[in-house]
Amino acid sequence: MHLSNTSKYTIRILAYMVKQKESSLISAKELSENLNIPYKFLTKIMTELVKVGFIESIRGREGGYKFLKKASEITVGDVLALFNDAIKNEECILGIDSCDVKEKCALHDKWIKSKVQLQKMFRESTIESIAGEGTKI
């Protein structure tokens, strides 16, 4: 699927955060070290997640990040949409104009099934629902 690194990192960051005790703050340092994400790049992402209202930040010593929205209300699809990685309905897989069932491209019929399934999967995968799954972080 070729998600951007930013999207990949964000999904892992949020999944990691939701597994920590609620109410406890999580620092960029902890995230960077445990998730193996370049510190400076991570803080850039965190600032964006704060701006968009997924998390909130407490500045200063003993500061850190915590969820603002509930993890059950943030989906993988939301993350992808935020960083422009979502599969857009109007986008033709072959890049010919915009997707239009009345004027199909050569791959349309074959692609459309996968496309719908992917969109559904991303839309239904809340951060909460994936946080328990898997062992790798």
Added chain:
Amino acid sequence: MHLSNTSKYTIRILAYMVKQKESSLISAKELSENLNIPYKFLTKIMTELVKVGFIESIRGREGGYKFLKKASEITVGDVLALFNDAIKNEECILGIDSCDVKEKCALHDKWIKSKVQLQKMFRESTIESIAGEGTKI
């Protein structure tokens, strides 16, 4: 899915070519104009397709390109593999090490179904089979 422009162009080029009369040569100029692909970029791709043996080129005046392989023996998956756009089995969707069912990432179980379907779809889509489909070129 975010295919590279190179892959998108190539699929359209090959699908276009297979619809022309066999034995007739097709020039870069014709392809560029009819498919609306930048001429210089297109010739770069064509040279690559010649090198890899999908098509052959006849140089000089009245020259052009024609298939070397049969269109029924080239799949969309082959094209994606050529330009490094294929969905690699060993690649983790979240970019954590390599894909390993014994150590899953958070998205693994949800992603794997779409992944298998996509791979199958690309593998089974021959250029010949898609050339008839769709109206847009």
Added chain:
DNA sequence: TTTAATTACTACTCTAAGGTAGTATTAAAT
């Protein structure tokens, strides 16, 4: 034999994503 039409080659430029560096700001601990 010259010209025109073609592919092939080499070497750029442009852009966005990914990543890095340094500094400012904030606020608790000391």
Added chain:
DNA sequence: ATTTAATACTACCTTAGAGTAGTAATTAAA
């Protein structure tokens, strides 16, 4: 008050993909 540990901001560097420019090589037509 000072120090320390944290986030925020600004500016830059690096890389790969996309695209452009110019020229060389080839070959049929005129």
